[in-house]
Amino acid sequence: MKVLLMSLAFALFSTAVIFAEERLSSKSGPEFVILLHGMARSEGSMRPLEKCLTQSGFSVINTGYPSTTETVEAIAENYLGAMVEHCRKKGAIKIHIVTHSLGGIVVRQYLQTHALPTGSRIVMIAPPNHGSELADKLRSFRIYQWLNGPAGQVLGTGPDSLPNTLKPVKGEIGVIAGNATLNPLFSWLIPGDDDGKVSVRNTRLAEMKDFIVAFSSHSFIMRHAKVMDQAAYFLKNGKFDHAAGKS
DSSP states (O other): OHHHHHHHHHHHHHHHHHHHHHHHHHHOSOEEEEEEOOTTOOGGGGHHHHHHHHHTTOEEEOOOOOTTTSOHHHIIIIIIHHHHHHHHHTTOSEEEEEEETHHHHHHHHHTTTOOOOTTOEEEEESOOTTOOHHHHHHTTSHHHHHHHHHHHTSOOSSTTSHHHHSOOOOSEEEEEEEOOOSOHHHHHHSOSSBSSSSBHHHHOOTTOSEEEEESOOTTTGGGOHHHHHHHHHHHHHSSOOHHHHTO
């Protein structure tokens, strides 16, 4: 009887170990982070963030995209779509995305018809989620059209603008806004606190999970040390470190 009980206990233990190993194996694999730069910028603008996230243990994709020559829809489907597919082929269990400015709108456009793996998180840095007042005032000027291309024409604040017609998206989203400026004239054109390009209130997203404001300008906020640390923290924890923000 004793031998029978010991054999039964061993069998149950072995089954539990195998089940645990299978669960662990199913959850193992790299976590990728795709970086999307802003309008009229390049992947070089995201290099410090790439280094920060790599040091935090993530596999990072920072390849850039033609922000001034393609539509937002084409960028989302052809460029972001290719990056996501690359991560899937590499066996990614989670595909996080960290964006600057226009990159946030590209992600929202992509998620209108696609989905990321369960557990994936998104950090949007200075996104014009409800458009930019500067786009309203400058998009009729040829120099603005030449510099910013077709994407620059759809980032206004009106109800028919692209950011304001996109449907809510699923996922854990953290938004970081800036409230410092290097261009007082642009800030004068934008009501309320702003980063010189986008008002703080227009960065918010109804479905976002967390939100913080950093004392930084739009052009350099993605290279701000505390912003980079907060992006890494959100990807790991699904929230920002608000205690650090008060220090």
